Amino acid sequence: MAIAALQTDNPLLSKMLSFVVLATPLGMMELAVYSISMSRRYLLITQIMKKNLTKRDGLTGI
Numbered sequence: 001m002a003i004a005a006l007q008t009d010n011p012l013l014s015k016m017l018s019f020v021v022l023a024t025p026l027g028m029m030e031l032a033v034y035s036i037s038m039s040r041r042y043l044l045i046t047q048i049m050k051k052n053l054t055k056r057d058g059l060t061g062i
Protein backbone atom coordinates (compact mmCIF):
# COMPACT_ATOMS: atom_id res chain seq x y z
CA MET A 1 0.00 0.00 0.00
CA ALA A 2 2.79 2.41 0.82
CA ILE A 3 4.42 1.72 -2.53
CA ALA A 4 1.18 2.44 -4.36
CA ALA A 5 0.81 5.71 -2.43
CA LEU A 6 4.36 6.71 -3.35
CA GLN A 7 3.74 5.89 -7.00
CA THR A 8 0.59 8.01 -7.19
CA ASP A 9 2.32 10.89 -5.41
CA ASN A 10 5.46 10.93 -7.56
CA PRO A 11 5.08 10.62 -11.36
CA LEU A 12 8.69 9.47 -11.74
CA LEU A 13 8.05 6.45 -9.51
CA SER A 14 4.92 5.50 -11.45
CA LYS A 15 7.08 4.84 -14.52
CA MET A 16 9.48 2.56 -12.62
CA LEU A 17 8.84 -1.11 -12.12
CA SER A 18 7.31 -2.01 -8.76
CA PHE A 19 10.00 -4.46 -7.73
CA VAL A 20 12.64 -1.72 -8.05
CA VAL A 21 10.83 0.21 -5.33
CA LEU A 22 11.11 -2.87 -3.08
CA ALA A 23 14.87 -2.27 -2.97
CA THR A 24 14.31 0.80 -0.80
CA PRO A 25 14.22 0.52 3.01
CA LEU A 26 10.47 1.22 3.00
CA GLY A 27 9.93 -1.50 0.40
CA MET A 28 11.96 -4.04 2.36
CA MET A 29 10.02 -3.22 5.52
CA GLU A 30 6.70 -3.62 3.69
CA LEU A 31 7.79 -6.96 2.26
CA ALA A 32 8.84 -8.22 5.71
CA VAL A 33 5.56 -7.13 7.30
CA TYR A 34 3.55 -8.75 4.52
CA SER A 35 5.38 -12.07 4.87
CA ILE A 36 4.95 -12.08 8.67
CA SER A 37 1.24 -11.37 8.35
CA MET A 38 0.78 -14.16 5.80
CA SER A 39 2.45 -16.71 8.08
CA ARG A 40 0.32 -15.58 11.04
CA ARG A 41 -2.81 -15.89 8.92
CA TYR A 42 -1.90 -19.47 8.05
CA LEU A 43 -1.38 -20.32 11.73
CA LEU A 44 -4.68 -18.72 12.69
CA ILE A 45 -6.62 -20.57 9.98
CA THR A 46 -5.14 -23.94 10.95
CA GLN A 47 -6.00 -23.37 14.60
CA ILE A 48 -9.59 -22.41 13.71
CA MET A 49 -9.94 -25.48 11.48
CA LYS A 50 -8.62 -27.78 14.22
CA LYS A 51 -11.02 -26.24 16.71
CA ASN A 52 -13.99 -26.66 14.34
CA LEU A 53 -13.06 -30.27 13.59
CA THR A 54 -12.79 -31.18 17.26
CA LYS A 55 -16.16 -29.61 18.06
CA ARG A 56 -17.89 -31.27 15.13
CA ASP A 57 -16.42 -34.73 15.69
CA GLY A 58 -16.69 -34.62 19.46
CA LEU A 59 -12.93 -35.02 19.85
CA THR A 60 -11.06 -33.11 22.53
CA GLY A 61 -7.43 -32.34 23.13
CA ILE A 62 -6.29 -32.26 19.50
